[in-house]
Amino acid sequence: MGSLDPSLISGLPVFEGLSPTDLDRIVGQARSLRIARDQPVFEQEQEAHSFFLLLDGHVRVVKSTPDGQEVTVRYISPGELMGIAHALGRTTYPANAMAAVDCVALAWPSRLWPAFAADYPSFGANTYKVVGSRLQEAHSRVIELATEQVEQRVAHALLKLVNQAGKKTEEGILIDFPITRQNIAEMTGTTLFTVSRLLSAWEDLNFVKGGRQKVTVVAPHQLLLIAEGRARKS
Amino acid sequence: MGSLDPSLISGLPVFEGLSPTDLDRIVGQARSLRIARDQPVFEQEQEAHSFFLLLDGHVRVVKSTPDGQEVTVRYISPGELMGIAHALGRTTYPANAMAAVDCVALAWPSRLWPAFAADYPSFGANTYKVVGSRLQEAHSRVIELATEQVEQRVAHALLKLVNQAGKKTEEGILIDFPITRQNIAEMTGTTLFTVSRLLSAWEDLNFVKGGRQKVTVVAPHQLLLIAEGRARKS
Structure with missing residues (x-):
């Protein structure tokens, strides 16, 4: 031993x-x-x-x-x-x-x-x-x-994960463990459907990059604006 | 002194x-x-x-x-x-x-x-x-x-207050300090409008009795059913 x-x-x-x-x-x-x-x-x-x-x-x-x-x-x-x-x-x-x-x-x-x-x-x-x-x-x-819109909560959750387990890659900051859209839904009190809709929209804007059980944050500043409710409504 | x-x-x-x-x-x-x-x-x-x-x-x-x-x-x-x-x-x-x-x-x-x-x-x-x-x-x-409907959260909040500061009266259990509908909204992450709508409905059913900055719970068991999501939808 x-x-x-x-x-x-x-x-x-x-x-x-x-x-x-x-x-x-x-x-x-x-x-x-x-x-x-x-x-x-x-x-x-x-x-x-x-x-x-x-x-x-x-x-x-x-x-x-x-x-x-x-x-x-x-x-x-x-x-x-x-x-x-x-x-x-x-x-x-x-x-x-x-x-x-x-x-x-x-x-x-x-x-x-x-x-x-x-x-x-x-x-x-x-x-x-x-x-x-x-x-x-x-x-x-x-x-x-209690006070935030769902897109603010999801943006906050991603930023928290980046802070806690972010790993710099060429594409941006990878959340360095497998994370599913369902996991994010369970962190933010919303549905898989809503998380999927938000992440797809943010992927189109090139704020994040998704993958199988993978999220890379490409534009943390944009997420911060969303989290703080200061983003222009799209 | x-x-x-x-x-x-x-x-x-x-x-x-x-x-x-x-x-x-x-x-x-x-x-x-x-x-x-x-x-x-x-x-x-x-x-x-x-x-x-x-x-x-x-x-x-x-x-x-x-x-x-x-x-x-x-x-x-x-x-x-x-x-x-x-x-x-x-x-x-x-x-x-x-x-x-x-x-x-x-x-x-x-x-x-x-x-x-x-x-x-x-x-x-x-x-x-x-x-x-x-x-x-x-x-x-x-x-x-994250998981409950707003009526469950409001029912939970009232039951918590009854537990913490309930006082038996002839009408039921009075929450023994001044509490406004706005206070309840701020406890449950909802709007004044929603709390008012719910309390009015529950007053009609004689589950609670309201007053100026006053809430008396008349039927705690009914509130418990609502809090646990087991009430018949009205």
Whole structure:
């Protein structure tokens, strides 16, 4: 059995302020795992046995409604914690997490969470900052959904993905994981039909370039104008 | 100058697990204040000089968008913290807080927040639980806005207010603070016109009873059926 090296987590914001010895101890209690694309990392309402740190890949966090509709809450990027149910004061996972691509993660038993927070106060504080920023992000989503037109919301969602997982290519900025029009619909509270209509119009204007499970943003400034409701109505 | 008694805060969930001496010290550093109806407790983007505990009344937390639209994020009830910017990792208030009725609150300088969290770990942990539950609440709002019909969202909003501030009367359960149709529109991402149309229809069915800045829920079970999308379409 190989051992995990603290360099896996040093330099990540959530572990900022910890000594090399602390990092060593924390990594020493983790197990590493690989999650294949489209496989679950954890499932909504299941007992939160572990919390995770994503090392590589992208994970889609999806809430299911009682009547089977799905809403994509956020995407997790490398370096981010996920499944930190205990930091939210709950014992079950609040959502489903699915690997959007092949992923590598570290996992710790959830029972270590209170011990880590007590032994390494800066880790506790950093984690709570994560929760705080996710609360603000969720409120931004509420505001977008409550006040924005659907084209603004879709433009916002693409810009958010570009920020989080954009990769410069010759054509523009590629969202660097497979994303379908249905995924975008589930991020923006609209239908597949509406997303398809908008993306086709934006492709015609050369603002974006689509492909199978692929979106490249060619003209981010134009999307920003749309997101802010300042674009000329076409 | 009178002194504040620890009985003001003992028994509140957020101070659970603290000794009488701890409570005494915490209350000893608070100032009490009265906020008249429709006056601000704090304002969005202003420096978060204090955090607050609402002792009496109801406070509406509203986010303003850059183009001047307003979204009601939540109502704060007695016993709840508000303005805990530092627990969210920020130094300014994330929203406006307005007294919905005459209110009484305790305030502490924000610089005491990290000291309280360090000296009274259970207070810190309880506050983070508050943030965690607000995150879950915000995600529920996202899901409602993304997947529900407007009548479901308005029914959900009324039921939430009944839960939080319902008062039994002869007519039904009164939402125990002044609430306008515009307020409900700002909670549910819809227009004043739509809220008026829905409430009028529900008044005709005797599900609710309206009045000037007053809503009484007469038939909560009917509203629940509507909220869950199980009502017969009228």
